[in-house]
Amino acid sequence: MSGGRILLLIFGILLLLGALPLIIGGGILLWVDISLTDGEGYISTKAYQLESDSYAIVTEPAGVDLDGGWSWGWGWFGVWDLGDLVTLKLEGTNNNPKGIFIGVAEAEESAWQEYISGVDYDEIIRFSLSPYEVDYQNHPGSSEPEAPASQTFWEDKAFGAGTQDLEWELETGTYSMVLMNQDGSRDVDVDISLGVRIPLILGFAVGLLVGGVVALIVGILVVIFSLRRRLRQRPSRPMHIIRRV
Numbered sequence: 001m002s003g004g005r006i007l008l009l010i011f012g013i014l015l016l017l018g019a020l021p022l023i024i025g026g027g028i029l030l031w032v033d034i035s036l037t038d039g040e041g042y043i044s045t046k047a048y049q050l051e052s053d054s055y056a057i058v059t060e061p062a063g064v065d066l067d068g069g070w071s072w073g074w075g076w077f078g079v080w081d082l083g084d085l086v087t088l089k090l091e092g093t094n095n096n097p098k099g100i101f102i103g104v105a106e107a108e109e110s111a112w113q114e115y116i117s118g119v120d121y122d123e124i125i126r127f128s129l130s131p132y133e134v135d136y137q138n139h140p141g142s143s144e145p146e147a148p149a150s151q152t153f154w155e156d157k158a159f160g161a162g163t164q165d166l167e168w169e170l171e172t173g174t175y176s177m178v179l180m181n182q183d184g185s186r187d188v189d190v191d192i193s194l195g196v197r198i199p200l201i202l203g204f205a206v207g208l209l210v211g212g213v214v215a216l217i218v219g220i221l222v223v224i225f226s227l228r229r230r231l232r233q234r235p236s237r238p239m240h241i242i243r244r245v
Contacts, residue, residue, distance in 0.1 A: 008226035015219030019212045026208030033202045042089050044195030048132060049095070050179060051189040055145055056121040057136075057179040061107035064170055089195035090158075090166045090177060099182030100190055101148045102166045103157040107174045111153035118143035120186075147184045 036043045050057050094100040105112040118141040126135040149159045155175065158166040159182050179190055 005226045008222055012219045012222030012226060015215050015222060019215035019219060022208045022212030022215060024212075026205045026210075026212055029201055029205035029208065033205060037197075037201075038195075041197045041199065042195035043197070044089070044091070045129060045193050047091075047093070047191040047193045048129075048134075049189070049191050050124075050134065051095075051187075052122040052136065053187050054120045054122050054138065055180065055184065055186055055188070056116070056119065056148075057124065057188050057190075058116070058121055059124050059127075059177040061174045061176050063174045064172055086170050087197040088168050088170065089197065090168075090192065091163060091195065092166075092179065092190045092192045093163045094161075094181070095189040095191060096181075096187065098185065099159060099161045100164050101157070101159040101178075101180040101182045101184075102164055103148060103178040103180075104155040104166070104168055105153065105176050105178055106155055107176045109153050111151070112176075115145060115151060115153070117141075119145050145180075145184045147182065148178070148180050149182060 032043065038044060090102050092100050092102050120139070120141045122136040122138050124134060125137045126133065128134075148154075149157065155171070156166060156168045158164040161182075179188055179192065181188060
């Protein structure tokens with residue numbers, strides 16, 4: 001086999017190896033889109049109970065950075081921001097007769113810091129779904145907070161009786177999720193589920209599958225071509241006809 005055919009064979013094998021993860025990844029995303037998303041396009045966890053005898057349950061501040069390199073575009077669709085493509089949903093139900101409050105606060109906002117300062121609340125410092133475990137750090141205080149729904153510093157909020165949904169598009173900053181009783185009283189006991197919506201997940205799945213199939217076909221053709229033997233043309237022998245008299 002010549003050097004050129006060896007290089008073709010190696011290239012074809014690399015294409016076959018590259019096609020496999022593309023097809024597997026596309027298949028997984030397609031299964032997620034078909035099997036795990038609900039009617040609104042969210043992939044959600046089941047409901048988990050969070051309870052505290054303090055005034056609020058607060059998540060640790062989490063940084064979100066969507067600036068620089070996160071914006072992207074494709075042809076005439078223009079430039080899209082990742083914050084417009086990923087939406088979080090927090091769905092909660094209060095286990096007591098009081099209404100539930102769900103809020104998103106910018107952790108470094110002075111108004112939020114003033115509101116929570118001196119208030120007895122519990123901060124979630126570890127959260128695991130499998131197995132389900134929650135660890136809190138208590139921040140003691142003697143102040144009683146005002147009703148949270150009346151505050152104006154929230155990035156987004158949902159409150160009321162029954163099940164409440166908070167849908168929030170990601171924004172750059174440092175944020176905390178806050179769970180309270182609607183009236184701001186003690187003894188928070190809620191069932192919460194977390195969901196995420198990525199509208200382009202189906203497009204990503206189809207793109208990976210198409211790319212994987214194309215790479216597979218091309219790889220097979222290249223391998224077959226590199227292994228094909230040249231047919232040698234043998235010179236034909238003249239035929240002698242013997243006639244008997």
